[in-house]
Amino acid sequence: MNQDDVGARIFAIVAKTFGVDAAAVDVATTTDDVDGWDSLAHATLLIRIEKHFNIDLGPEGSGAQDLGALIALVRCRRDDGPRESRAGS
Amino acid sequence: MTRRPSEPTGLLASFIARCNAAPSTVQFVLARVGGNAVVTHAMLWDGGQRYAHLYRRTGAAQGTVVLIALQSSPDLLYAFVGAILAGCVPAMMPLPSIKQDPARFWDSHTRLFRHIGGGILVTDTINAATFGDALAADLLAIVTTADAVPDDGDPIAWDWHPDAVCCLQHSSGTTGLKKGVTLTSRAVSHHIASYAAAIGLTSDDVICSWLPLYHDMGLVTTLLMPLLTGVRAVIVDPFDWLSNPLSLFDLVAKHDGTLVWLPNFAFDHLANAAVDSRRVDLSRVRAFINCSEPCKPASVDRFIAAFGRWGVSAVQVQACYAMAETVFAVAQTRPGVPARRCSVSANGLRRHRLDVVGDDRISLCSAGPPIDGIEVRIDGADAIGEILVRGDFVCTGYYRQDSSASFNAGWFGTGDLGFLHEGEVYVLGRKTDRIILLGKNFYAHEIEQVLNDVVGVKAGRAVAFGLFADAIGSETCHVVVERGGAVEDCGAIEDSALRQAVKRQLLDLLGLVPKTISIVAPGWLIKSTSGKISRTENIVKYLAGRHTEI
Numbered sequence: 001m002n003q004d005d006v007g008a009r010i011f012a013i014v015a016k017t018f019g020v021d022a023a024a025v026d027v028a029t030t031t032d033d034v035d036g037w038d039s040l041a042h043a044t045l046l047i048r049i050e051k052h053f054n055i056d057l058g059p060e061g062s063g064a065q066d067l068g069a070l071i072a073l074v075r076c077r078r079d080d081g082p083r084e085s086r087a088g089s
Numbered sequence: 090m091t092r093r094p095s096e097p098t099g100l101l102a103s104f105i106a107r108c109n110a111a112p113s114t115v116q117f118v119l120a121r122v123g124g125n126a127v128v129t130h131a132m133l134w135d136g137g138q139r140y141a142h143l144y145r146r147t148g149a150a151q152g153t154v155v156l157i158a159l160q161s162s163p164d165l166l167y168a169f170v171g172a173i174l175a176g177c178v179p180a181m182m183p184l185p186s187i188k189q190d191p192a193r194f195w196d197s198h199t200r201l202f203r204h205i206g207g208g209i210l211v212t213d214t215i216n217a218a219t220f221g222d223a224l225a226a227d228l229l230a231i232v233t234t235a236d237a238v239p240d241d242g243d244p245i246a247w248d249w250h251p252d253a254v255c256c257l258q259h260s261s262g263t264t265g266l267k268k269g270v271t272l273t274s275r276a277v278s279h280h281i282a283s284y285a286a287a288i289g290l291t292s293d294d295v296i297c298s299w300l301p302l303y304h305d306m307g308l309v310t311t312l313l314m315p316l317l318t319g320v321r322a323v324i325v326d327p328f329d330w331l332s333n334p335l336s337l338f339d340l341v342a343k344h345d346g347t348l349v350w351l352p353n354f355a356f357d358h359l360a361n362a363a364v365d366s367r368r369v370d371l372s373r374v375r376a377f378i379n380c381s382e383p384c385k386p387a388s389v390d391r392f393i394a395a396f397g398r399w400g401v402s403a404v405q406v407q408a409c410y411a412m413a414e415t416v417f418a419v420a421q422t423r424p425g426v427p428a429r430r431c432s433v434s435a436n437g438l439r440r441h442r443l444d445v446v447g448d449d450r451i452s453l454c455s456a457g458p459p460i461d462g463i464e465v466r467i468d469g470a471d472a473i474g475e476i477l478v479r480g481d482f483v484c485t486g487y488y489r490q491d492s493s494a495s496f497n498a499g500w501f502g503t504g505d506l507g508f509l510h511e512g513e514v515y516v517l518g519r520k521t522d523r524i525i526l527l528g529k530n531f532y533a534h535e536i537e538q539v540l541n542d543v544v545g546v547k548a549g550r551a552v553a554f555g556l557f558a559d560a561i562g563s564e565t566c567h568v569v570v571e572r573g574g575a576v577e578d579c580g581a582i583e584d585s586a587l588r589q590a591v592k593r594q595l596l597d598l599l600g601l602v603p604k605t606i607s608i609v610a611p612g613w614l615i616k617s618t619s620g621k622i623s624r625t626e627n628i629v630k631y632l633a634g635r636h637t638e639i
Contacts, residue, residue: 031188032589038602039186040358040527040561043331047362059122062332 006053006078007071013052014067017045027068053078100249100274100317101173107319108134116315118323119161120340128163133170135239136163140171140211142240147209147230151176151247154208154257156229158182158216161326164234165302168211169312171237173255176247177209180257180269181303184216186600193597195220201259202228204489205269251275256313257488258305258413269488270413276482279462280309280416281317283482287421287460288348288376290314296322297346299330299337299355304528306381309417310350334362338369338399347375350409352528353382357562360388360395372400376424380409381528383516384454386430388562403427410456410514414501415463416482420514422457429455431510438517441471443508455513465514468502475520476503522624524555527563531555531601533624540570543594545582547573550614552627558604565604568595569631571611584608607631 007027015022018034018041031037046061049070055077064070107114112131119126128136144155155172157179159165172179185194195216202210210229217233249255256272284290296315300307315322323344330337337359340346351359356379379389389406404427410420422428435451437444459465463480467473477500484501486492495502504521507514522533533553540551550571555564570591572582582590588606595601615630617623 032592035588035606036565036602036604039328039331040354041602043334043358044361044561046332047334051364059329059332062328 006074007067009052010049010067010071010074013048014045017041017048025067027071028066030066049074055080099251100255100278101246103319104130104133104170104316105246114319116319116321117163117166118321118344119163120323120325120329120336121161122326122329126163128166132163133166136167136237137170137174138244139237139239140168141175141245142171142242143232143237144171144175144177144209145242145245146240147232149175149177149209152254153177154205155179156182156202156205156208156210158184158210158212159234160184160213161302161324164237166312167237168234169302170316173249174245174247176249176253178254178257180259181301181308182210182259183301183303183600188596189600190593190597191216191220194600197598199228206489249274251278254488256308258308259303268490270484271486271488272416272484276416276484277313278317280418280482281314283460283462284309284418284421285314285318287418287457288378288424290318290320290348292319294320294347294375295344296320296348296350297325297337297341297344298322298350299325299327300350301327304381305413305417306350306352306411306528310348331358334359335364335367335369338371341371341374342369345373347373348378349374349376350378350380352563353379353385353388354527354561354563356388356392356406357560360391363395368399370400371396371405374401374405376407377401377405378407378409378421379454380411380418382525382563383518384408384456385562386452386454387559389454408454408456410505410516412503414484414495414503415478415480416484418460419463419465419476419478419503420456420459422455422513428457429511429513431455431515438473441473443472443510453515453517455510456516457514458512459514465509466500467508468500473506473508473517476505476507476514476516477501478503522554524553524566525564526555526566526601531566531599536566536568536595536599536601537622539594539598540568540591543570543587543590545572545587545590547571547611550611550622552614552622552624553603554624554628554631556604556628556632566601567605567607567631568603569607569609569614569627571609571614573611 011022011025014025018036046057050057053074060073064073108130113129115127115129116133117128155177157168169179185191207228210231214233214235217231251274253274254271255274257269259269296311298311300311302308302312311322311324323340325336325340393401393403407422407424408428409418411418430452432450432452434444434447435449463478466477468475468477479500504519505516506518506520507516524531524533536553537551540546541548553568555566558565587608591606615623615626
């Protein structure tokens with residue numbers, strides 16, 4: 001999978017999560033641009049991305065302000081290698 | 090630790106006795122990313138005293154309302170305990186989310202503050218400094234955690250009269266029209282005793298929770314029940330849990346958790362997060378209790394399937410029917426016995442009949458029998474109707490509001506539709522326009538009222554409604570608005586701008602993110618014969634997909 005695939009795959013996950021056309025989102029898309037993007041939907045999106053890429057986004061995932069930031073975070077985490085189980089406190 | 094009364098009575102008796110007998114026993118664990126905080130009985134007492142003295146220094150008397158708007162922290166617990174110790178009436182308040190405009194959020198509470206008629210608001214120093222003006226400073230004495238310093242005065246432990254209001258729960262999800270449910274000392278004590286018996290609570294139990302304490306389920310199961318019975322509670326911050334739902338089960342394993350309350354959507358959220366590469370032993374949990382939203386068989390089954398290999402079985406998944414107006418629980422299935430289900434005809438339900446035969450039967454989850462101290466009956470002659478309740482811990486009304494319309498001959502009308510079958514309560518839906526989003530109550534007419542103030546929306550021409558979404562196990566909110574309003578030139582505001590304005594208004598004032606926003610031409614919405622917008626008919630029209638967005 002090359003780096004460009006990461007963005008395309010994330011757009012596909014976003015499309016599935018929010019019921020929108022993948023072509024309608026891009027790196028500049030923010031939570032305000034998509035109807036129904038609330039805190040639960042954001043958490044669901046993060047969980048789907050983590051499962052898809054087998055990575056742990058960590059708390060930074062919650063703070064991603066647009067899809068560009070999310071894609072950058074995923075690329076960074078993939079470079080770090082597969083996720084370890086996120087342990088609770 | 091400061092001195093404590095030796096012969097406590099009333100609401101505080103058990104708490105003070107435990108503080109005397111076992112000061113170093115841990116009562117609460119607050120789990121946060123970056124570290125835990127443990128709170129012992131002695132810490133609760135000392136922290137509570139600091140706040141009780143702060144309230145007294147601020148001029149509080151018996152019955153003064155103390156609004157607590159703090160992040161999950163030991164001070165949140167101390168501020169609440171301090172209010173009870175001082176004879177004040179605590180009410181937990183939500184904080185604005187990071188996406189809400191804090192100034193608009195606080196300003197939107199002014200009507201609530203005026204309704205309460207003043208009191209004390211406890212918040213952090215940042216909120217107090219930044220939004221002091223919006224916090225209705227003319228009505229409220231604003232104090233911060235920094236003000237809660239040790240005081241050399243005598244310890245304070247109010248001797249609660251059983252009929253005195255000791256707590257306010259705000260039942261609606263909206264701001265300005267929030268109803269404050271008044272809970273008396275007697276109601277709280279009786280309810281906790283009855284509910285503890287229903288779930289077989291023992292001192293070996295450990296509650297694990299992510300529920301916010303401004304919500305009745307969190308307030309009662311995670312704060313009041315531990316304070317009154319001594320059972321330990323382990324609490325993870327709601328926002329931390331949402332992004333890392335399995336962290337709750339890590340806490341269960343680490344702290345030997347035995348009881349977990351969850352709204353229906355949380356069963357789906359947890360199931361969606363399950364991964365094959367991990368395993369946590371959940372076999373020792375006595376009950377995962379589904380509450381605050383109608384319990385859905387599909388959500389329960391998904392949860393059991395996802396976590397079966399973690400030791401979860403059907404006998405552990407229980408259900409409860411609850412509301413702030415009865416302190417919390419009305420009915421509860423009994424842990425240790427699989428919760429019952431019944432299959433009834435869907436067509437029969439539509440005719441308000443219970444038909445247990447037919448090809449169109451659907452499965453429904455029982456909420457269990459009523460707990461001791463409360464009676465349940467169905468209004469009217471049909472098998473299905475509004476659920477009515479009365480008993481020891483049903484509230485007597487809303488704070489400073491005429492509540493007579495909610496009661497009939499001593500029975501409180503819940504607004505929920507359901508039926509009784511073999512002595513157990515089944516909840517079907519709602520008689521009112523209440524929408525339950527992720528366990529939080531909203532009212533469609535209140536959402537519509539907020540929409541009417543959006544520039545570009547034609548006044549009085551907006552409809553809000555909830556639709557159940559199987560994928561998340563909860564309702565989602567949908568709004569349809571007609572163009573118009575203050576700008577009669579319909580082309581003056583672009584769709585995208587109007588959509589953003591609607592979103593911003595709902596988020597800032599209600600903390601609500603609608604699933605869909607439909608902007609329609611003037612005249613699209615259907616009126617009833619009385620000239621009012623017909624929510625029912627417009628839902629049908631919406632679902633039929635006949636709306637044409639401009």
